[in-house]
Amino acid sequence: MFKQFVVIVFLFFILVVFSCDTVFGSGFRNDAALDAEANGMATIFVAQADSPSAVQYNPAGLVQLKDDHVRIGYVYEAPRSSYTDLSGNESCTQIETFFIPNLYFASDLGCENWRVGLGVTSPYGLSTDWADDSFSRFQSTESSLEFLQVNPTVAYKVNDTVSVGLGVDFIRTYTSNHKRIADGTGLGEFHLKGSDDGWGYNVGLLIRSSDKHSIGASYRSKVEFTYKGHVSLSNMNNGAYAVLFPDTYYVTGMESKLTLPRTLSLGYAFSPDDRWTLEADCIWTGWSSVEEDFVRFTDETDTNVLGVLNDGNPASKDWNDTLAYGIALRYRATDKLTLRSGYLFAETPVPSISFETSLTDSDKHCIGFGAGYKLNDGLTIDAAYLGVFYVDRDVTNDVCISNGADLDGEYKGYVNVFSVGFTYRY
Numbered sequence: 001m002f003k004q005f006v007v008i009v010f011l012f013f014i015l016v017v018f019s020c021d022t023v024f025g026s027g028f029r030n031d032a033a034l035d036a037e038a039n040g041m042a043t044i045f046v047a048q049a050d051s052p053s054a055v056q057y058n059p060a061g062l063v064q065l066k067d068d069h070v071r072i073g074y075v076y077e078a079p080r081s082s083y084t085d086l087s088g089n090e091s092c093t094q095i096e097t098f099f100i101p102n103l104y105f106a107s108d109l110g111c112e113n114w115r116v117g118l119g120v121t122s123p124y125g126l127s128t129d130w131a132d133d134s135f136s137r138f139q140s141t142e143s144s145l146e147f148l149q150v151n152p153t154v155a156y157k158v159n160d161t162v163s164v165g166l167g168v169d170f171i172r173t174y175t176s177n178h179k180r181i182a183d184g185t186g187l188g189e190f191h192l193k194g195s196d197d198g199w200g201y202n203v204g205l206l207i208r209s210s211d212k213h214s215i216g217a218s219y220r221s222k223v224e225f226t227y228k229g230h231v232s233l234s235n236m237n238n239g240a241y242a243v244l245f246p247d248t249y250y251v252t253g254m255e256s257k258l259t260l261p262r263t264l265s266l267g268y269a270f271s272p273d274d275r276w277t278l279e280a281d282c283i284w285t286g287w288s289s290v291e292e293d294f295v296r297f298t299d300e301t302d303t304n305v306l307g308v309l310n311d312g313n314p315a316s317k318d319w320n321d322t323l324a325y326g327i328a329l330r331y332r333a334t335d336k337l338t339l340r341s342g343y344l345f346a347e348t349p350v351p352s353i354s355f356e357t358s359l360t361d362s363d364k365h366c367i368g369f370g371a372g373y374k375l376n377d378g379l380t381i382d383a384a385y386l387g388v389f390y391v392d393r394d395v396t397n398d399v400c401i402s403n404g405a406d407l408d409g410e411y412k413g414y415v416n417v418f419s420v421g422f423t424y425r426y
Protein backbone atom coordinates (compact mmCIF):
# COMPACT_ATOMS: atom_id res chain seq x y z
CA MET A 1 0.00 0.00 0.00
CA PHE A 2 2.70 2.49 0.98
CA LYS A 3 4.69 1.99 -2.23
CA GLN A 4 1.57 2.51 -4.33
CA PHE A 5 0.77 5.70 -2.48
CA VAL A 6 4.30 7.07 -2.93
CA VAL A 7 4.18 6.41 -6.68
CA ILE A 8 0.80 8.14 -7.01
CA VAL A 9 1.94 11.18 -5.03
CA PHE A 10 5.13 11.40 -7.10
CA LEU A 11 3.16 11.37 -10.35
CA PHE A 12 0.79 13.98 -8.96
CA PHE A 13 3.58 16.38 -8.11
CA ILE A 14 5.04 15.92 -11.58
CA LEU A 15 1.68 17.12 -12.89
CA VAL A 16 1.86 20.09 -10.53
CA VAL A 17 5.34 21.04 -11.74
CA PHE A 18 4.39 20.85 -15.40
CA SER A 19 1.26 22.94 -14.86
CA CYS A 20 2.73 25.38 -12.35
CA ASP A 21 2.27 28.40 -14.60
CA THR A 22 -1.52 28.03 -14.37
CA VAL A 23 -1.87 25.95 -11.25
CA PHE A 24 -3.90 28.39 -9.19
CA GLY A 25 -7.34 29.64 -9.94
CA SER A 26 -9.13 32.96 -10.15
CA GLY A 27 -10.94 34.39 -7.15
CA PHE A 28 -9.63 34.74 -3.60
CA ARG A 29 -11.57 31.77 -2.23
CA ASN A 30 -11.61 29.03 -4.80
CA ASP A 31 -13.81 26.14 -3.63
CA ALA A 32 -14.34 25.20 -7.27
CA ALA A 33 -10.72 23.99 -7.44
CA LEU A 34 -11.13 21.31 -4.78
CA ASP A 35 -13.05 18.30 -6.10
CA ALA A 36 -15.07 17.17 -9.12
CA GLU A 37 -17.62 15.23 -7.07
CA ALA A 38 -18.42 18.21 -4.86
CA ASN A 39 -18.48 20.59 -7.86
CA GLY A 40 -21.35 18.58 -9.30
CA MET A 41 -23.30 19.61 -6.19
CA ALA A 42 -22.09 23.24 -6.25
CA THR A 43 -19.66 22.35 -3.40
CA ILE A 44 -22.55 21.40 -1.06
CA PHE A 45 -20.99 18.39 0.69
CA VAL A 46 -20.28 18.92 4.41
CA ALA A 47 -23.07 16.63 5.68
CA GLN A 48 -22.36 13.81 3.19
CA ALA A 49 -18.53 13.87 3.13
CA ASP A 50 -18.41 10.20 2.13
CA SER A 51 -15.43 10.35 -0.27
CA PRO A 52 -11.68 11.02 0.08
CA SER A 53 -12.35 14.76 -0.34
CA ALA A 54 -13.89 14.68 3.13
CA VAL A 55 -10.36 15.75 4.14
CA GLN A 56 -11.31 19.20 2.81
CA TYR A 57 -15.06 19.41 3.41
CA ASN A 58 -15.49 17.58 6.72
CA PRO A 59 -12.71 15.30 8.02
CA ALA A 60 -15.11 13.43 10.31
CA GLY A 61 -16.69 11.94 7.19
CA LEU A 62 -13.59 9.83 6.53
CA VAL A 63 -14.93 7.20 8.93
CA GLN A 64 -17.49 6.25 6.25
CA LEU A 65 -14.71 4.92 3.99
CA LYS A 66 -13.26 1.42 4.09
CA ASP A 67 -9.96 0.27 2.62
CA ASP A 68 -7.52 2.72 1.01
CA HIS A 69 -8.53 5.44 -1.46
CA VAL A 70 -6.56 7.77 -3.71
CA ARG A 71 -8.30 10.52 -5.67
CA ILE A 72 -6.50 12.62 -8.28
CA GLY A 73 -8.41 15.44 -9.92
CA TYR A 74 -8.00 18.27 -12.37
CA VAL A 75 -10.00 21.48 -12.58
CA TYR A 76 -10.12 23.74 -15.63
CA GLU A 77 -11.21 27.32 -14.91
CA ALA A 78 -11.93 30.01 -17.48
CA PRO A 79 -12.75 33.35 -15.79
CA ARG A 80 -13.98 36.36 -17.73
CA SER A 81 -14.49 39.91 -16.43
CA SER A 82 -15.49 43.17 -18.09
CA TYR A 83 -15.79 46.84 -17.14
CA THR A 84 -17.93 49.56 -18.66
CA ASP A 85 -17.17 53.15 -17.70
CA LEU A 86 -19.77 55.87 -17.20
CA SER A 87 -19.42 56.88 -20.87
CA GLY A 88 -20.20 53.39 -22.13
CA ASN A 89 -16.64 52.34 -23.06
CA GLU A 90 -15.99 48.65 -22.35
CA SER A 91 -12.76 46.93 -21.27
CA CYS A 92 -12.18 43.22 -20.66
CA THR A 93 -9.57 41.30 -18.74
CA GLN A 94 -7.03 39.35 -20.76
CA ILE A 95 -8.15 35.80 -21.59
CA GLU A 96 -6.80 33.40 -18.98
CA THR A 97 -7.33 29.71 -18.29
CA PHE A 98 -6.13 27.67 -15.33
CA PHE A 99 -5.50 23.96 -14.78
CA ILE A 100 -5.61 23.17 -11.06
CA PRO A 101 -4.80 19.68 -9.71
CA ASN A 102 -5.99 18.22 -6.42
CA LEU A 103 -5.06 15.07 -4.54
CA TYR A 104 -6.72 13.14 -1.70
CA PHE A 105 -5.66 10.00 0.12
CA ALA A 106 -7.63 8.10 2.78
CA SER A 107 -6.91 4.88 4.65
CA ASP A 108 -8.58 2.84 7.40
CA LEU A 109 -5.16 1.48 8.51
CA GLY A 110 -6.89 -1.84 9.12
CA CYS A 111 -8.68 -0.27 12.09
CA GLU A 112 -12.37 -0.29 12.92
CA ASN A 113 -12.79 3.25 14.24
CA TRP A 114 -9.76 5.26 13.04
CA ARG A 115 -9.09 6.80 9.62
CA VAL A 116 -6.28 8.95 8.26
CA GLY A 117 -6.30 11.24 5.25
CA LEU A 118 -4.24 13.70 3.26
CA GLY A 119 -5.27 16.52 0.94
CA VAL A 120 -3.10 18.56 -1.43
CA THR A 121 -5.20 21.41 -2.79
CA SER A 122 -5.40 25.09 -3.72
CA PRO A 123 -8.38 26.40 -1.70
CA TYR A 124 -7.64 30.08 -2.32
CA GLY A 125 -6.30 31.99 -5.30
CA LEU A 126 -6.54 35.20 -7.26
CA SER A 127 -5.50 36.17 -10.76
CA THR A 128 -6.48 39.25 -12.76
CA ASP A 129 -4.89 40.60 -15.92
CA TRP A 130 -5.91 43.97 -17.36
CA ALA A 131 -4.10 45.46 -20.35
CA ASP A 132 -1.13 47.72 -19.57
CA ASP A 133 -2.89 50.67 -21.20
CA SER A 134 -6.34 50.02 -19.67
CA PHE A 135 -8.32 52.15 -17.23
CA SER A 136 -6.87 49.97 -14.44
CA ARG A 137 -3.21 50.57 -15.28
CA PHE A 138 -2.46 52.85 -12.29
CA GLN A 139 -4.17 50.52 -9.82
CA SER A 140 -3.46 47.00 -11.07
CA THR A 141 -2.68 45.29 -14.36
CA GLU A 142 -1.48 41.82 -13.35
CA SER A 143 -2.22 40.56 -9.83
CA SER A 144 -2.04 37.10 -8.35
CA LEU A 145 -2.27 35.28 -5.04
CA GLU A 146 -1.23 31.63 -5.14
CA PHE A 147 -1.81 29.04 -2.41
CA LEU A 148 -0.79 25.41 -2.04
CA GLN A 149 -2.29 23.61 0.97
CA VAL A 150 -1.15 20.29 2.44
CA ASN A 151 -3.68 18.92 4.93
CA PRO A 152 -2.95 15.69 6.89
CA THR A 153 -6.02 14.53 8.78
CA VAL A 154 -7.18 11.95 11.33
CA ALA A 155 -10.77 10.90 12.06
CA TYR A 156 -12.31 8.83 14.86
CA LYS A 157 -15.67 7.08 15.09
CA VAL A 158 -16.87 7.72 18.64
CA ASN A 159 -19.91 5.49 18.25
CA ASP A 160 -22.43 4.51 15.59
CA THR A 161 -23.83 8.05 15.62
CA VAL A 162 -20.97 10.49 16.22
CA SER A 163 -17.63 10.90 14.43
CA VAL A 164 -14.99 13.60 14.77
CA GLY A 165 -12.02 14.69 12.68
CA LEU A 166 -8.95 16.88 13.08
CA GLY A 167 -6.46 18.15 10.52
CA VAL A 168 -3.39 20.38 10.23
CA ASP A 169 -3.08 22.90 7.39
CA PHE A 170 0.30 23.83 5.99
CA ILE A 171 -0.03 26.54 3.33
CA ARG A 172 2.61 27.93 0.99
CA THR A 173 1.63 31.21 -0.66
CA TYR A 174 3.00 33.65 -3.24
CA THR A 175 1.84 37.14 -4.16
CA SER A 176 2.66 39.41 -7.07
CA ASN A 177 1.33 42.68 -8.43
CA HIS A 178 2.13 44.90 -11.38
CA LYS A 179 0.90 48.40 -12.21
CA ARG A 180 1.95 51.59 -13.97
CA ILE A 181 3.32 54.60 -12.10
CA ALA A 182 1.74 57.96 -12.93
CA ASP A 183 5.03 59.77 -13.46
CA GLY A 184 3.95 62.26 -16.12
CA THR A 185 4.60 59.87 -19.01
CA GLY A 186 2.78 56.80 -17.68
CA LEU A 187 5.76 54.60 -18.52
CA GLY A 188 6.93 53.78 -15.00
CA GLU A 189 6.46 50.18 -13.89
CA PHE A 190 5.81 48.84 -10.37
CA HIS A 191 6.42 45.15 -9.59
CA LEU A 192 5.88 43.41 -6.24
CA LYS A 193 6.71 39.79 -5.39
CA GLY A 194 6.66 37.97 -2.06
CA SER A 195 6.06 34.62 -0.39
CA ASP A 196 5.49 33.01 3.00
CA ASP A 197 4.36 29.83 4.79
CA GLY A 198 1.58 29.52 7.36
CA TRP A 199 -0.04 26.97 9.63
CA GLY A 200 -3.64 26.40 10.66
CA TYR A 201 -5.99 23.61 11.64
CA ASN A 202 -9.42 22.24 10.82
CA VAL A 203 -11.94 20.16 12.77
CA GLY A 204 -15.07 18.30 11.74
CA LEU A 205 -18.13 16.69 13.26
CA LEU A 206 -20.54 14.21 11.67
CA ILE A 207 -23.76 13.06 13.36
CA ARG A 208 -25.70 10.25 11.68
CA SER A 209 -28.80 9.60 13.75
CA SER A 210 -29.97 7.07 11.16
CA ASP A 211 -29.38 6.06 7.54
CA LYS A 212 -31.74 8.88 6.54
CA HIS A 213 -30.40 11.84 8.49
CA SER A 214 -26.92 13.31 8.87
CA ILE A 215 -25.64 16.61 10.22
CA GLY A 216 -22.16 17.88 9.41
CA ALA A 217 -20.06 20.73 10.76
CA SER A 218 -16.58 21.82 9.73
CA TYR A 219 -14.36 24.62 10.99
CA ARG A 220 -11.10 25.97 9.60
CA SER A 221 -8.91 28.35 11.55
CA LYS A 222 -7.48 31.60 10.28
CA VAL A 223 -3.94 31.50 8.89
CA GLU A 224 -1.59 34.47 9.14
CA PHE A 225 1.12 35.31 6.62
CA THR A 226 3.87 37.90 6.42
CA TYR A 227 4.96 38.09 2.81
CA LYS A 228 8.63 38.92 2.34
CA GLY A 229 10.14 39.74 -1.01
CA HIS A 230 10.97 42.78 -3.08
CA VAL A 231 9.46 45.71 -4.95
CA SER A 232 11.08 46.92 -8.15
CA LEU A 233 10.52 50.02 -10.24
CA SER A 234 11.61 50.33 -13.83
CA ASN A 235 11.54 53.00 -16.57
CA MET A 236 11.34 55.76 -13.98
CA ASN A 237 14.43 57.63 -15.22
CA ASN A 238 12.62 59.38 -18.08
CA GLY A 239 9.65 60.88 -16.26
CA ALA A 240 8.83 63.25 -13.43
CA TYR A 241 10.68 61.11 -10.89
CA ALA A 242 13.97 60.81 -12.79
CA VAL A 243 15.85 62.73 -10.06
CA LEU A 244 14.77 60.17 -7.46
CA PHE A 245 15.25 57.16 -9.74
CA PRO A 246 18.14 57.99 -12.12
CA ASP A 247 18.73 54.34 -13.01
CA THR A 248 16.50 52.22 -15.22
CA TYR A 249 15.94 49.75 -12.42
CA TYR A 250 15.30 50.23 -8.69
CA VAL A 251 14.65 47.53 -6.06
CA THR A 252 13.91 47.44 -2.33
CA GLY A 253 12.81 44.79 0.14
CA MET A 254 9.20 44.59 1.24
CA GLU A 255 6.92 43.04 3.86
CA SER A 256 3.13 42.73 3.77
CA LYS A 257 0.63 40.88 5.96
CA LEU A 258 -2.42 38.82 5.05
CA THR A 259 -4.78 36.76 7.21
CA LEU A 260 -6.85 34.01 5.63
CA PRO A 261 -10.30 33.96 7.22
CA ARG A 262 -11.88 31.48 9.58
CA THR A 263 -14.69 29.42 8.06
CA LEU A 264 -17.57 27.51 9.59
CA SER A 265 -19.71 25.18 7.48
CA LEU A 266 -22.96 23.55 8.63
CA GLY A 267 -24.98 21.05 6.63
CA TYR A 268 -27.94 18.70 6.84
CA ALA A 269 -28.50 15.75 4.50
CA PHE A 270 -31.68 13.70 4.12
CA SER A 271 -31.80 10.35 2.32
CA PRO A 272 -35.38 9.03 2.01
CA ASP A 273 -33.99 5.82 0.47
CA ASP A 274 -30.69 4.40 -0.72
CA ARG A 275 -30.86 6.29 -4.06
CA TRP A 276 -31.76 9.89 -3.23
CA THR A 277 -29.87 12.36 -1.01
CA LEU A 278 -30.82 16.01 -0.51
CA GLU A 279 -28.44 18.34 1.31
CA ALA A 280 -28.59 21.97 2.44
CA ASP A 281 -25.48 23.87 3.62
CA CYS A 282 -24.62 27.26 5.09
CA ILE A 283 -21.03 28.55 5.15
CA TRP A 284 -19.83 31.52 7.23
CA THR A 285 -16.51 33.11 6.30
CA GLY A 286 -14.76 35.63 8.55
CA TRP A 287 -13.51 37.97 5.82
CA SER A 288 -13.33 40.85 8.31
CA SER A 289 -9.78 39.57 8.89
CA VAL A 290 -8.87 41.56 5.75
CA GLU A 291 -8.64 45.10 7.11
CA GLU A 292 -6.06 46.79 4.93
CA ASP A 293 -3.38 46.25 2.33
CA PHE A 294 -0.16 47.69 3.75
CA VAL A 295 3.31 47.27 2.27
CA ARG A 296 6.39 48.14 4.32
CA PHE A 297 9.50 48.93 2.31
CA THR A 298 12.22 47.43 4.45
CA ASP A 299 15.38 48.77 2.77
CA GLU A 300 14.38 52.35 1.93
CA THR A 301 14.90 55.37 4.22
CA ASP A 302 14.75 58.30 1.79
CA THR A 303 11.49 60.14 2.57
CA ASN A 304 11.11 61.42 -0.99
CA VAL A 305 11.46 57.94 -2.46
CA LEU A 306 9.09 56.57 0.17
CA GLY A 307 6.61 59.28 -0.82
CA VAL A 308 6.46 57.76 -4.31
CA LEU A 309 6.39 54.17 -3.10
CA ASN A 310 3.66 54.88 -0.54
CA ASP A 311 1.24 56.58 -2.93
CA GLY A 312 -2.01 54.75 -2.15
CA ASN A 313 -0.35 52.74 0.63
CA PRO A 314 -1.84 51.60 2.94
CA ALA A 315 -5.09 50.82 1.15
CA SER A 316 -8.12 50.34 3.38
CA LYS A 317 -10.08 47.12 2.75
CA ASP A 318 -12.52 46.70 5.68
CA TRP A 319 -14.01 43.53 4.20
CA ASN A 320 -17.19 42.05 5.65
CA ASP A 321 -17.94 38.59 7.02
CA THR A 322 -20.09 36.67 4.56
CA LEU A 323 -22.60 33.85 4.24
CA ALA A 324 -23.02 31.35 1.44
CA TYR A 325 -25.92 28.92 1.33
CA GLY A 326 -27.24 26.37 -1.08
CA ILE A 327 -28.88 23.04 -1.78
CA ALA A 328 -27.77 19.92 -3.64
CA LEU A 329 -29.27 16.67 -4.89
CA ARG A 330 -27.56 13.33 -5.44
CA TYR A 331 -29.26 10.42 -7.24
CA ARG A 332 -27.81 6.93 -7.54
CA ALA A 333 -29.39 6.03 -10.86
CA THR A 334 -27.80 2.56 -10.96
CA ASP A 335 -25.22 0.65 -8.98
CA LYS A 336 -22.58 2.26 -11.21
CA LEU A 337 -23.98 5.68 -12.18
CA THR A 338 -24.55 8.62 -9.82
CA LEU A 339 -26.02 11.95 -10.92
CA ARG A 340 -25.56 15.24 -9.06
CA SER A 341 -26.75 18.85 -9.15
CA GLY A 342 -26.64 21.86 -6.86
CA TYR A 343 -27.02 25.59 -6.38
CA LEU A 344 -25.06 27.96 -4.12
CA PHE A 345 -25.42 31.70 -3.49
CA ALA A 346 -22.35 33.43 -2.06
CA GLU A 347 -22.09 36.99 -0.76
CA THR A 348 -19.12 39.17 -1.60
CA PRO A 349 -16.97 40.45 1.26
CA VAL A 350 -15.79 43.51 -0.70
CA PRO A 351 -17.60 46.77 0.14
CA SER A 352 -18.09 49.29 -2.64
CA ILE A 353 -15.96 51.88 -0.89
CA SER A 354 -12.83 49.72 -1.22
CA PHE A 355 -13.65 47.86 -4.44
CA GLU A 356 -10.68 47.77 -6.81
CA THR A 357 -9.63 46.01 -9.98
CA SER A 358 -7.24 43.37 -8.63
CA LEU A 359 -10.34 41.52 -7.39
CA THR A 360 -13.54 42.46 -9.25
CA ASP A 361 -15.77 40.55 -6.85
CA SER A 362 -19.54 40.64 -6.33
CA ASP A 363 -22.32 38.38 -5.09
CA LYS A 364 -22.43 35.21 -7.14
CA HIS A 365 -24.75 32.40 -8.20
CA CYS A 366 -23.12 28.98 -8.59
CA ILE A 367 -24.86 26.16 -10.48
CA GLY A 368 -23.37 22.68 -10.68
CA PHE A 369 -24.09 19.48 -12.61
CA GLY A 370 -22.10 16.27 -12.47
CA ALA A 371 -21.95 12.52 -12.64
CA GLY A 372 -19.87 9.68 -11.26
CA TYR A 373 -19.38 6.30 -12.91
CA LYS A 374 -17.97 3.20 -11.23
CA LEU A 375 -15.93 1.38 -13.85
CA ASN A 376 -15.19 -1.53 -11.52
CA ASP A 377 -14.74 -2.27 -7.83
CA GLY A 378 -11.50 -0.30 -7.80
CA LEU A 379 -11.92 2.70 -10.12
CA THR A 380 -14.50 5.51 -10.24
CA ILE A 381 -14.56 8.56 -12.53
CA ASP A 382 -16.31 11.81 -11.58
CA ALA A 383 -16.92 14.77 -13.88
CA ALA A 384 -18.73 18.07 -13.33
CA TYR A 385 -19.52 21.50 -14.70
CA LEU A 386 -19.82 24.45 -12.31
CA GLY A 387 -20.93 27.84 -13.55
CA VAL A 388 -20.11 30.86 -11.37
CA PHE A 389 -22.12 33.91 -12.40
CA TYR A 390 -21.30 37.25 -10.78
CA VAL A 391 -24.09 39.72 -10.11
CA ASP A 392 -23.53 42.89 -12.18
CA ARG A 393 -22.03 45.54 -9.92
CA ASP A 394 -22.09 49.33 -10.21
CA VAL A 395 -19.15 50.93 -8.43
CA THR A 396 -18.57 54.53 -7.42
CA ASN A 397 -15.62 55.27 -5.13
CA ASP A 398 -12.40 57.26 -4.92
CA VAL A 399 -9.96 54.33 -4.89
CA CYS A 400 -6.80 55.29 -6.77
CA ILE A 401 -8.07 58.79 -7.63
CA SER A 402 -4.77 60.22 -6.38
CA ASN A 403 -2.95 58.15 -9.01
CA GLY A 404 -5.08 59.42 -11.84
CA ALA A 405 -7.26 56.30 -12.16
CA ASP A 406 -11.06 56.27 -12.43
CA LEU A 407 -12.56 52.91 -11.47
CA ASP A 408 -16.22 54.02 -11.48
CA GLY A 409 -18.50 52.00 -13.71
CA GLU A 410 -20.19 48.62 -14.11
CA TYR A 411 -18.38 45.31 -13.59
CA LYS A 412 -19.54 41.94 -14.92
CA GLY A 413 -18.02 38.48 -14.77
CA TYR A 414 -18.42 34.73 -14.86
CA VAL A 415 -16.28 31.60 -14.54
CA ASN A 416 -16.76 28.32 -16.39
CA VAL A 417 -15.37 25.42 -14.36
CA PHE A 418 -14.91 21.89 -15.72
CA SER A 419 -13.51 19.22 -13.43
CA VAL A 420 -12.68 15.54 -13.48
CA GLY A 421 -11.54 13.15 -10.77
CA PHE A 422 -10.25 9.58 -10.66
CA THR A 423 -10.69 7.57 -7.47
CA TYR A 424 -8.79 4.34 -6.96
CA ARG A 425 -9.83 2.03 -4.10
CA TYR A 426 -7.52 -0.81 -3.15
